[in-house]
Amino acid sequence: MLDDIDFANARVYAIPMTTRFRGITVREGVLFEGPAGWAEFCPFDDYDDQVSASWLATAVEQCTIGWPTAVRDKIPINCTVPAVGPERAHEIARTSGCATAKIKVADHPDSLAEDLARVEAVRDALGANGHVRVDANGVWDVETAVKHIALLDKAAGGLEYVEQPCKTIEELAEVRRQVNPLIAADESIRRADDPMRVAVAGAADVAVIKCTPLGGVRRAMRIAEAAGLPCAVSSALETSVGLGAQLALAGALPHLDFACGLGTLSLLKGDTVGVEASLRPVEGSLPVPTAPLAVDLEAWESVRHTDPERTTWWLDRLDRVRSVLATTPELLTR
Ligand SMILES: O=C(O)CCC(=O)c1ccccc1C(=O)O
Numbered sequence: 001m002l003d004d005i006d007f008a009n010a011r012v013y014a015i016p017m018t019t020r021f022r023g024i025t026v027r028e029g030v031l032f033e034g035p036a037g038w039a040e041f042c043p044f045d046d047y048d049d050q051v052s053a054s055w056l057a058t059a060v061e062q063c064t065i066g067w068p069t070a071v072r073d074k075i076p077i078n079c080t081v082p083a084v085g086p087e088r089a090h091e092i093a094r095t096s097g098c099a100t101a102k103i104k105v106a107d108h109p110d111s112l113a114e115d116l117a118r119v120e121a122v123r124d125a126l127g128a129n130g131h132v133r134v135d136a137n138g139v140w141d142v143e144t145a146v147k148h149i150a151l152l153d154k155a156a157g158g159l160e161y162v163e164q165p166c167k168t169i170e171e172l173a174e175v176r177r178q179v180n181p182l183i184a185a186d187e188s189i190r191r192a193d194d195p196m197r198v199a200v201a202g203a204a205d206v207a208v209i210k211c212t213p214l215g216g217v218r219r220a221m222r223i224a225e226a227a228g229l230p231c232a233v234s235s236a237l238e239t240s241v242g243l244g245a246q247l248a249l250a251g252a253l254p255h256l257d258f259a260c261g262l263g264t265l266s267l268l269k270g271d272t273v274g275v276e277a278s279l280r281p282v283e284g285s286l287p288v289p290t291a292p293l294a295v296d297l298e299a300w301e302s303v304r305h306t307d308p309e310r311t312t313w314w315l316d317r318l319d320r321v322r323s324v325l326a327t328t329p330e331l332l333t334r
């Protein structure tokens with residue numbers, strides 16, 4: 001499988017972000033082609049080779065065997081609102097065309113007043129029929145979570161759900177018992193050896209599923225099934241080539257009850273496919289691609305990495321992670 005991929009012509013990109021997100025200001029990754037099309041490898045810098053092997057398995061699935069058959073062709077998308085001021089948050093939500101917004105909160109220890117203003121602004125932009133969810137990326141303790149969620153729920157005029165308020169499954173379960181809004185597990189699902197534990201522990205009402213770090217569309221479908229919870233598919237800040245796999249997952253899941261966090265190209269100042277093919281949501285939804293999107297060489301020229309040291313760092317990393325995958329074949333989907 002690995003032998004069929006043209007790693008020798010792998011292309012490294014660097015795309016500035018419109019807003020700092022998850023501490024990142026420039027998104028980097030590698031693109032390569034296999035018999036079934038192009039794929040993208042873009043684990044975050046702080047991930048080790050073992051963790052990154054699952055990211056590579058997703059790319060290998062995409063460019064060698066492609067994706068399972070979809071059961072729907074159009075996916076409702078949420079706009080993603082980074083930790084920005086209320087005016088900017090209002091503008092992002094209003095111009096997104098999305099009926100659902102996911103808002104980053106708890107970005108720094110004294111963020112509560114800013115979080116409340118951001119959530120209020122987004123509700124104002126979406127109107128009463130919109131859905132407002134927040135994501136704390138696991139930073140609150142139980143007491144802070146319970147207090148902040150009650151205030152945010154009020155400011156939002158009702159929250160759809162709260163994504164990963166605390167770090168551990170036990171804390172999530174405790175918070176869930178004490179607050180009104182639904183609780184969604186994100187990092188808890190990605191890091192759990194047994195995703196079912198989240199449901200069994202009563203830790204969450206919703207599972208956030210990302211195929212890119214989970215090792216492929218088929219593997220993510222099995223994890224979604226094992227979690228036994230309603231799902232939202234969400235991005236790992238891929239360019240359109242990698243987002244295609246996430247949309248394939250959203251298209252193939254037997255049930256999809258929530259808008260998906262796949263509108264994240266708005267956070268990137270460029271893409272690796274042509275403008276017409278770029279997976280930017282229109283009227284709040286995205287199509288499910290039937291085959292991997294092709295890298296547009298003109299688009300790639302405009303985002304190709306210009307730093308030779310970083311380019312080498314990525315190609316070396318790809319080499320090392322390939323070796324990990326070659327010795328852990330159970331990570332590969334056949
Ligand atoms: O879900 C979304 O709306 C966008 C994706 C997103 O938030 C995200 C993207 C990359 C890494 C982590 C996260 C996250 O959900 O915390």
Ligand SMILES: [Mg+2]
Pocket residue numbers: 135137163164186187208
């Ligand atoms: Mg999250």
